[in-house]
Amino acid sequence: MIVVLLGAPGSGKGTQGGPLSAKFGLAHVATGDMFREHIKTGTELGQLAQSYLNSGALVPDEVTVRMVRERLQRPDATNGVILDGFPRTLPQATALDEALNDEGKQVDVVPCVSVSTDELLRRLGGRWICRASGHTYHIDSNPPKTAGVCDVDGSELYQREDDSIDVARKRLGIYFEQTGPVVDYYRGRGALVEVNGEQSIDEVFRDLAEALKARTEPTRAV
Numbered sequence: 172m173i174v175v176l177l178g179a180p181g182s183g184k185g186t187q188g189g190p191l192s193a194k195f196g197l198a199h200v201a202t203g204d205m206f207r208e209h210i211k212t213g214t215e216l217g218q219l220a221q222s223y224l225n226s227g228a229l230v231p232d233e234v235t236v237r238m239v240r241e242r243l244q245r246p247d248a249t250n251g252v253i254l255d256g257f258p259r260t261l262p263q264a265t266a267l268d269e270a271l272n273d274e275g276k277q278v279d280v281v282p283c284v285s286v287s288t289d290e291l292l293r294r295l296g297g298r299w300i301c302r303a304s305g306h307t308y309h310i311d312s313n314p315p316k317t318a319g320v321c322d323v324d325g326s327e328l329y330q331r332e333d334d335s336i337d338v339a340r341k342r343l344g345i346y347f348e349q350t351g352p353v354v355d356y357y358r359g360r361g362a363l364v365e366v367n368g369e370q371s372i373d374e375v376f377r378d379l380a381e382a383l384k385a386r387t388e389p390t391r392a393v
């Protein structure tokens with residue numbers, strides 16, 4: 172199963188992507204996490220991506236598509252993936268189709284998590300992330316048990332530079348301008364499932380899991 176999880180920065184893709192992929196036995200492929208890992212370990216790709224991430228701009232399509240294509244070849248992706256943060260532009264969406272087509276696969280379902288702009292800015296402003304593996308918290312709505320420490324692996328929590336108010340606003344503008352057409356692209360194909368992201372984390376998870384199940388279970392003849 173190939174799932175594209177769409178939604179603006181702050182809509183909850185990362186929060187949901189991990190548990191959802193575990194439930195369905197899929198690999199969680201989050202391009203933002205991949206870029207941050209490259210930056211942390213100082214690879215050539217990390218050096219190239221850094222200025223884009225810092226300023227809130229998108230990394231060029233060609234670089235991003237190559238990274239995702241390679242990731243999809245890894246053994247854990249053969250059973251299926253949840254793509255989180257990709258595709259973000261129309262050329263990325265068509266490149267994904269081509270890559271999947273080469274292997275006789277296709278995008279099966281595209282849940283799109285919607286959240287108002289005010290709530291997105293509130294979430295990004297209070298987001299804290301763990302250094303070790305990117306587990307995500309919110310200072311008010313999803314706080315860690317001990318301030319500044321990840322519940323899962325005990326590592327330090329930090330705030331992303333690109334979550335500062337000015338860069339966050341810029342990223343939301345880019346989302347509506349560049350990723351909006353991607354939403355329409357999947358809607359036109361009948362693959363889009365709108366999910367209300369302004370519910371509790373558990374309720375959003377329930378709706379996402381239902382969307383995935385509905386697309387994978389064969390329809391029973393009545």
Ligand code: ADP
Pocket residue numbers: 178179180181182183184185186187294295297298299307308309310312313368369370371372375
């Ligand atoms: P994305 O990956 O889409 O950018 P995240 O999963 O990182 O979004 O979530 C953004 C912030 O909002 C995080 O601080 C997270 O803890 C918080 N969050 C996620 N889902 C919810 C929710 N349903 N209600 C309230 N806060 C949420």
Ligand code: ADP
Pocket residue numbers: 179180181185202203204206223224225227228229230231235255256257258259260263333342
């Ligand atoms: P968020 O969780 O707030 O949606 P991400 O962690 O997904 O943000 O992405 C952080 C940054 O990584 C983006 O602002 C962009 O610079 C880069 N990035 C991630 N995914 C892509 C992509 N598909 N295309 C281009 N740039 C990307």
